[in-house]
Structures are given as C-alpha cells and as structure tokens.
Amino acid sequence: MPLPFLTADRAFDAPGEDLALPFDDRDQWRRPYRPGPWRVAAAALLLLLASYVLFATVIISVAGNPSGGAVCLGIAAAVIASALRLLRMGAWVSAHGLRAVRFLSTRTTPWGQVREVRTVQQPVRWLGLPRTVQGQALVLVRADRAGDGPAALVTTHNADFLGRPEAFDRAADSVEVWADEYRHHA
Template sequence: MPLPFLTADRAFDQAADDTPLPYDDRDRWRRPYRPGPWRVGASALLLLLASYVLFAAVIIAFTGTLSGAVMVFAIALVVIAGALRLLRMGVWVSARGLRRVGLFATRTTRWERVASVRTVQQPVRWLGLPRTVQGQALVLVRKDRAAEELPPLLTTHDADFLARPQAFDRAADTVEAWAAEYGRV
C-alpha cells in the first residue's frame, strides 16, 4: 500500500535540476522533500510499540475485563495517530500557500501574506531539543508580522535533514522557488 505522505512525489525526483516546480497539479499540497531517517525511525518505533500494545489489548480482552481492553486499545490508537502525525510533520506547499504541519497544530500562510522566504545562518535547535548548534534555517517573514520572529520552517539539524546538507539545500531551494513563483517575493 503506497503511503503518499511518506515520500515526495516521483515528479520531484525525476525533474531536471533547472525545473524547481515540476508538478502538473499545483493546487495539491505537497512536501517538496522526503522525510529524514530520524523521523521515519521514530515513527517506526512508535508503530512497533503500538503493535505490542494492541497485542496486550487482545490478551486483556480474552483474560480480563472488556473495559480494560478498550482502554488499552484506545492507547494503541493514540500511539498510531501520533506516529502518523510525526510522518506528516514538515513544510508543505501548493499554489494556495505554504503550510507548516507540526505535531499538534497546522498553520497555513497564503502566498499573498509572504514577504520573503530565505535561508539564513543562525543557531538552530538540534532535533527539536533545547540544545542549539550553529546551522542553517529556512525562515518565513510575513508581511503582516514583519517584526515578529516565527520559528524556522526547516533547519539543517531537524529530524528531516540531520547529516543531510544536500537534502536541506534542495528542499530550501524548492520552497524558495515556490515562494518566488506564487508569492512574487
């Protein structure tokens, strides 16, 4: 079963380097990069944990109370939903705007509100933890909140691009190309 949220589109991989927007249907939301090994590994571990919890729910259903089995099954569903949400996290683009999908919230910025999207050298969080290291970040500056500092869209040390600087450069260039095409920045 193909998981479209797990991989970038094949058109993106097969496009020439001089074509930053290789998609035919630009109204569809797309993540212009593949999720990194840290993100995929964490999701796989969560799904493995969920399988053990589901097995425990079956055992409890056969030997214990039904209410206990339902509670353990609900916990397994929450773990599965968290693993799938972890895989969906990242930056998504379409002709309508730029969408940042987080673990608990999704924020969409229309291209008309984007003042600039640029790569900057700055201290970034390592795998989202409080520890910061020097790295690159793709930042979004909105027209209506020019003075407000928004969290970076992508960094060289997040779960998608840790130890993959070429992937970060390609993803940042692609998001910047979408912003230049639709945002007229």
C-alpha cells in the first residue's frame, strides 16, 4: 500500500542537483523532504503500542466484556490516528500555497499572502520540547500579518532534521525555490 505522505522528491536527494521544480502535477500537496528518523521512530513506537492495545482488545472481547473491548478499540484508534498525524507534520507545498502541518492544526497560506520564506539563525525548540537551543529555522513571513513575527515552518532541531543539517539545507532550499517560483505568479 503506497503511503503518499512518506514519499519525498528524489530530485532533492542528491547534493548539487538543480533545484528546479521537477513535479508534473504541481497542484498536488507534497512535502519536499523525507520525514526524519526521529519522526518515523516515534510513529513506529506508537504503532507498536497500538498493536498491543488491539491485542488486548481481542482478549478483553473474547473474555466476555464487550464494553471494555470497545474502550480499548477506541484507544487503539486514537493511537493509530496520532501516529499518522505525526508522520504528516511538516511543511507542504503546492501551486496553491504553503501549508504548515502541526500535530493539532494545519495552516495554509496562499502564495499571494507570502511575503518571504527565508532561513534564519534563532533559538529553536529541541524536538518540539520547551528546551531551546541555537539553530536554524525556515520561517514564513506573511504579508497580511505584518504585526506578527515570522512563523517557523521547520528547524534544524525538529524530528525531521535533528542531526541532519545537510537535509535541512536541501529542504529549506527547495521550499524557498517553491516560494520564489509561485510568489511572483500569485
């Protein structure tokens, strides 16, 4: 079964490649980088936990407690949904705009409202925890929200790029290429 949210653009994998937009269907939302090993490991652990909960669901249901089995089934479904949402998190691009997917929210910014997408040095959260470290962030500056500060899309210390600075540079460059290409057309 193909999982489109795990696929990434192969053209950006090789360093030194041209950063042209190599997609045939630019209207489709895509993440221009692969999910990082920390994100995939966390999702795998959640799915492992869900398998144990589903096994407990079967045992509880066979033992004659259908309401307990239903509760366990609901818990397993919530854990599976959390693992899938964790895998979808990140910055997504298409011809329509730039989408920042968080665990509990998604914000889509049309290219016409994007003033700038740039990489900056700033304190960033380490794996999304309250602890901050010095790193780089790909930030989005929206034209319609001049009073708000720039919103960080991805950082060098999030679950996709921790310990992979080259991957962060390639991903930031590819999102910036999308922004440069479509901001001027919007």
